Amino acid sequence: MKPESHCVYLELSAEREHKFYEVTVEGAELTIRYGRIGTEGQTQRKSFADSAGAQAEAEKKLVEKRKKGYGDAVRGQTEKKAVEQPRLKLPRKFEPYRERIEATLRPVLLLEVLEEEPGPLGSKVGGVPYRVQGEAWPTDTEGRPLTFLAQLNFADLPPLEGYPENGILQFFIGRDDLYGCDFMRPEEGNPASFEVRWSPEPQMDLSQLDVETPDFDDDGFSPLETLRGFGLRGQQVEQPMSWCDCHFEQAIGLDLCDNSEGPEGRALGEWRQEKYDELATYGHQVGGYPSFTQEDPRTADDPRILLFQLDSEAGKITWGDVGIANFFIDPDDLARWDFSRVAYNWDCT
Numbered sequence: 041m042k043p044e045s046h047c048v049y050l051e052l053s054a055e056r057e058h059k060f061y062e063v064t065v066e067g068a069e070l071t072i073r074y075g076r077i078g079t080e081g082q083t084q085r086k087s088f089a090d091s092a093g094a095q096a097e098a099e100k101k102l103v104e105k106r107k108k109g110y111g112d113a114v115r116g117q118t119e120k121k122a123v124e125q126p127r128l129k130l131p132r133k134f135e136p137y138r139e140r141i142e143a144t145l146r147p148v149l150l151l152e153v154l155e156e157e158p159g160p161l162g163s164k165v166g167g168v169p170y171r172v173q174g175e176a177w178p179t180d181t182e183g184r185p186l187t188f189l190a191q192l193n194f195a196d197l198p199p200l201e202g203y204p205e206n207g208i209l210q211f212f213i214g215r216d217d218l219y220g221c222d223f224m225r226p227e228e229g230n231p232a233s234f235e236v237r238w239s240p241e242p243q244m245d246l247s248q249l250d251v252e253t254p255d256f257d258d259d260g261f262s263p264l265e266t267l268r269g270f271g272l273r274g275q276q277v278e279q280p281m282s283w284c285d286c287h288f289e290q291a292i293g294l295d296l297c298d299n300s301e302g303p304e305g306r307a308l309g310e311w312r313q314e315k316y317d318e319l320a321t322y323g324h325q326v327g328g329y330p331s332f333t334q335e336d337p338r339t340a341d342d343p344r345i346l347l348f349q350l351d352s353e354a355g356k357i358t359w360g361d362v363g364i365a366n367f368f369i370d371p372d373d374l375a376r377w378d379f380s381r382v383a384y385n386w387d388c389t
Contacts, residue, residue, distance in 0.1 A: 043067025078120025148328025167269015363388025
């Protein structure tokens with residue numbers, strides 16, 4: 041005679057959880073099946089001396105699962121749920137911080153520097169900028185021409201939420217040994233030593249553009265290693281807050297100065313910093329979060345966000361001792377396409 045069979049089926053479906061747990065007692069045999077709802081799951085079987093032992097173990101398991109939020113359900117009534125993929129692949133030790141890290145994710149255009157220079161309307165680093173005939177080349181307070189650093193033609197870049205869809209944004213910097221940056225006044229907008237130009241409706245007729253560039257003297261300084269230009273190509277991705285951002289500690293709470301022993305026998309803070317760097321790419325970009333070789337010039341109460349960032353790249357761009365440059369803007373100014381108060385900073389090791 042076949043032993044009497046008793047089955048209890050539980051489910052847990054909340055937020056990311058979508059699991060079932062089934063316990064079947066058949067005589068002295070206990071069968072447990074568990075997994076994601078809508079799948080066969082995994083099966084475990086265990087034999088006991090008698091049916092009482094199997095039943096006692098089953099009841100113990102069911103009590104544990106009900107404490108975790110599982111409830112009685114009918115198999116087959118709950119639809120299979122697509123597996124929700126995490127937005128970021130995190131090291132196990134970062135999992136307690138997942139919600140806070142993912143909350144900082146921000147769309148960004150990562151920029152690739154190309155070998156070929158496009159025409160004067162294209163997105164580029166160096167070379168010949170967009171300039172209408174009769175428009176003066178930017179100069180410093182002593183009348184010396186500024187270096188044309190880069191321009192972004194939003195019409196030929198992937199769209200980025202919160203940024204223009206058209207128009208050309210240009211960056212010119214001084215030719216002194218600090219590349220026109222005033223490190224004593226990082227909170228100020230456009231000084232005479234650099235200029236940001238915005239052309240919301242560019243002239244598309246190439247015959248109306250001035251493609252002449254100044255004859256720069258040999259005494260000037262520039263992060264650009266050559267007079268020729270290089271095109272820029274953008275790719276939109278999501279980027280978490282960089283660990284060197286001044287808002288990082290408050291937003292995420294990862295202690296990067298923890299000197300207690302961590303994995304691989306290293307200081308925990310050092311290990312965290314290295315692993316966090318692997319989460320995303322920070323370099324040439326529009327929007328997203330800034331990166332620094334030293335420290336963030338902003339304070340925690342500074343609302344300005346990254347507008348544009350240009351990193352060093354061998355044979356093309358070198359900021360001092362292989363540093364990086366950032367241009368910051370107030371979000372309210374960005375919403376109005378007002379680029380008159382952009383702040384400029386660069387640093388190196």
